[in-house]
Amino acid sequence: MFRYEILFLTVPEITKDESEAIKSHFVKVIRAHKGTLISFDRWGKYRLAYPVNKNDYGVYFLTRFDVEKEEKVQLLEALKEIFVFKFNTLITKHIVERLDENASLEYRRPDSLEDSPQDVDTFLKRHDMEGLLKKGPIRKTFENRERSQDSDSLDGEDLGDAKPEVRKAAFVGKDAKKQSETKNEENLDYDEEN
Amino acid sequence: MTKKIKLKISARLLKKKFRKKTALSKKQCRFTNNPDMIHDLNFKNAVLLSKFLTERGKILPSRISGNSNKYQRLVAQEIKKSRIMALLPFCATEY
Numbered sequence: 001m002f003r004y005e006i007l008f009l010t011v012p013e014i015t016k017d018e019s020e021a022i023k024s025h026f027v028k029v030i031r032a033h034k035g036t037l038i039s040f041d042r043w044g045k046y047r048l049a050y051p052v053n054k055n056d057y058g059v060y061f062l063t064r065f066d067v068e069k070e071e072k073v074q075l076l077e078a079l080k081e082i083f084v085f086k087f088n089t090l091i092t093k094h095i096v097e098r099l100d101e102n103a104s105l106e107y108r109r110p111d112s113l114e115d116s117p118q119d120v121d122t123f124l125k126r127h128d129m130e131g132l133l134k135k136g137p138i139r140k141t142f143e144n145r146e147r148s149q150d151s152d153s154l155d156g157e158d159l160g161d162a163k164p165e166v167r168k169a170a171f172v173g174k175d176a177k178k179q180s181e182t183k184n185e186e187n188l189d190y191d192e193e194n
Numbered sequence: 195m196t197k198k199i200k201l202k203i204s205a206r207l208l209k210k211k212f213r214k215k216t217a218l219s220k221k222q223c224r225f226t227n228n229p230d231m232i233h234d235l236n237f238k239n240a241v242l243l244s245k246f247l248t249e250r251g252k253i254l255p256s257r258i259s260g261n262s263n264k265y266q267r268l269v270a271q272e273i274k275k276s277r278i279m280a281l282l283p284f285c286a287t288e289y
Contacts, residue, residue, distance in 0.1 A: 007238065007279060049283035095279055108239040
């Protein structure tokens, strides 16, 4: 008894019917050679490390099956026909790997684009760029209440449709406020020392 | 005056000791101590393998990663497999 796994890469525009067609061919060939299919997993869409056939994205599939020793070579050749000739336009890359029979079938894979949430904050956290994250809500003390109200009124405006001149003005206004605050704090410090 | 001289000597000695420690400290292989981690060492697990690459996409030497000779060979094999499947880059550049 031999256990194999095949990982293959397809074009990103693959539909459900096409993937099922590949699977049905796969099952048919394995049954003809007296093997058993263990699993046929769709990993999902990924961004590739380098472009393959001018595609930046791709979809991975992982298959595992058992074969008897006598039919091993013939089955692998038959499967190669599927990958290389039959679905030539869909499948771009494939790799065959032999597994131990006693080893567990669990494995780890990188997160696909479909699984992972596409928020900016999670992306920054994952790539160790927490300095760029927005700071949390300001503590509501008596001193900070007035500031928070002012900042809320500025943030609430819809700056998307406004002209760039208006945007600049808003930023300048924020900076000026910050500067004024810092100046006030410095003055307070000096007063205390004096 | 005596206090000042003592301080100077101690600072120099401390620097010497620090240099010796950094030179002698050996890096430990992360696979020999954790047998569970060997199961994860696979060409499909590109997240773990990317820790053994430089920014440019080259394989890190074992004198920097601290792997033992046995596992350094395994890591290199798996990285080359996952490069073929476009999970890891041959040469990391923006495209």
